[in-house]
Every structure is written in C-alpha cells, then in structure tokens.
Amino acid sequence: MSISRKYAHKGQRALEILVRLNRLYPEATCTLNYQTPVQLLVATILSAQCTDERVNQVTPALFARFPDAPALANADLEELETLVRSTGFYRNKARNIRAACQMIVDRFDGQVPKLMEDLLQLPGVARKTANVVLAHGYGINMGVTVDTHVKRLSQRLGLTDKTDPLRIEQELMHLLPQPDWENWSIRLIYHGRAVCTARNPACDRCELADLCPSAHVSRRPPVPGTVQA
Template identity: 60%
Template sequence: MSRELEILDRLKKAYPEARIALKFENPLQLLIATILSAQCTDERVNQVTPELFKKYPDARAFAEADLEELAQDIRSTGFYKQKARYIKEACRILVEKYGGEVPKSLEALLELPGVARKTANIVLANAYGIVEGIPVDTHVRRLARRLGFTQEKDPDKIERDLMRIIPREDWAVIPYVLQAHGRTICTARKPKCDRCPVRDLCPSAGKDLA
C-alpha cells in the first residue's frame, strides 16, 4: 500500500465516528448552516440554527427577511453582515430559479453568493449523496500540506491533488476524518505529534511549521 493510502487507512480507523457535525433537516438548512460555518465552528453554528430555522422555515422566508434582523439572528457566527447578505440573496435566487429548492449540481450551487467549491461539495454530498469533489477547508488544507499530499495553497488546486490521491469512495468522509484529526492531534499551533497515529509516515512530524 502507498504511503498516502496507508495514512488514510490509519486515520479512518482512528476516527471511525467522523462525520458532518452540522445539524440540519433538509438541503436548504444544510446550505445555510454551511454558509454560516465560514470561520466559525460547527458547534457555534448549531447553537444558532435551531432558532433560525424555526423563524425562517423555507427559502422564501429567508429571501423576504429583513436584512438587519437576519444579520442579528446570526450575529454570533461572525462575519454576520456578509453572511446575512449571502443567505438572503442566495435564497432569492433559489426561489426565483429553482422553486425554492436547493439545486443538485455543482455548477448551479456555485452561482449562489457565498457558495464556493467547499460549501457546494458539502451540500451535495451530505444532502443528496452526490460526490463530485472534496471539500477543502482550513483543516483539510493544513493536513494535506503537512502530510505531503500537496504543495499547493489554492483550495481548488489542493482539491485536484487530493482527488488524484484519495479513492472516490472516501471523498465524502475524508474531510471529516481530517477535521477530527486536525482538531485533536494535528492542531494549527502546537501539533501533538507524539500522539499521532501517522507520525512515522508524516514528512512534517516533529517539525514546527505550517
């Protein structure tokens, strides 16, 4: 087995429970929650969304929301004015072009404001089971670079490198496995290499870098 596949195998075994942490009951809720999760923990998003989804039950409700009020409703997730604008405008487009439904294609999702490949991949995979790519967030980016899976910095280029290395059946779970490892062991600041299950396969082990 290649070094890369051995790493993936060990990490999957180390974090067998790893999966999406965002709470949602339908594709629209997942889309909104994922937009909110930018630069914010899923845990905090989950503190805001139950109330939010009660107040705004569908895309039309978000599209017709008062912008200032919506912003206050999501305030604690940070970047709240931006996110409120993205959500309102995205939902306006959903109502206008897709009957209030969340479209099932990458291209259509990428048309929405506040939605790039990371968000689109998460929504497609977890709401519809459609796997077209690998969501690259900061955890995935940091670990992919530390593990020597890529030298790139641009998320889209990192995604391409990962799609070459990782078997397609793992594309949907791998971000959650990497996030779990990134939160617990391979942290941004002081990675706990002494407790890492892939230490012997990691080119960055013991080093003190990004």
C-alpha cells in the first residue's frame, strides 16, 4: 500500500502514528499488576515468553509469600520455582529473581536502582525489562521498550528494517520525542494485541492502515448511483 507524500518521511509518519495511538488508547498503561518497583521487576522478568494475564494469575500468591527484595533474596529456590512454574522457563526465572533481589539487597540497599547501567547488572534484566521498570516504576524514560509486538509493528509500519531489538530501539529513539518513548511502546502493544496481530492483522479496520506500507486494504467498489471524487 502506498503512503501519501505527507507521511513519506519516517519521522513524520512516526509522529502521526503516535498521535493516533494516543487517541485510540488514551488509558493504556502497563497491564502487569504490582505495588512496588521490585514487584514490577519480578513481574516483568516473569512475563518473558509468557502473557501478562498468566503472570497476573501467579503474582498474588508469589507476592503474598515474598513481598519485597529481602524476602525474595532469601526465598527457598524450590518453593520459588513452584510458585512461578506456570509462567514457563520457571527454573531460570526463579534463579534470576532470587539472584537479582540478592544483588538489590547487597548493593542497592534493598531498593531497585533508578539507573539503567545499574539495572542491567541484575541477573535476568536486559534493556526491555529495565525500560519497563524505569518508566512504570519511576516515571523515567530512558529508552523504548521493544517486545515482540513493538518489533513486529515497527517493522510493518516501515519505521525500521532491523531485527535486533537494540538496533530497533535506537532507531525509534531517534524518531520519537523522549517523553513519549514509553507511551509509544505501551500503545503499540495494545494495538498489536487488538488489531495488528501476528498471523491475521485486521488491516481492513486498522486506523493506521494509510500509514502502513504493509497494509493490505482493498478499495471498496463504489456504491451504485454515487459520484466518486
């Protein structure tokens, strides 16, 4: 599908997409349930290769048993594995959660750090998790969260041809205003779940279709008796 000249430049197109996403999903926010930054960190680690819905089913019992970093740092590993088992890859996740909380207790006075470079030292934490924690835990936009939805839609919208999440993030950071970096990600995730799904994107009802070079929207035949402009 061809894009109008007005939005041919990636920067202009990205800004218009952002405007429309804000209009379509004005109340969009992180769908993980948490009360503290450490709970957000743990929930985000658990969300890898798992739905937020499943994580939200697991965390009430997990946080009731281990509510903070000191408790998680001293958790029995087998018990922790049992509590997070249904999120998948539970052994690695349990080990990373306990080790990350041990580091938080030992090096950061029991508080999840607010610096990207500190967060990236924690076991199981890469830039995606760090961006989520900083944005939703502390209101700090240090980057663009690139999950599978953001990666897929950013590619389909012609904003990047990269496949590595870090390179995609770098491109998006140059296209979007910093205050909207997390707004972009969270709303694009909503759109990816509701409309631009992986296997069957609903291009015919997508309000971004005219901005998307990957959209497959056929022109409807004119209604008999009408005049086409």
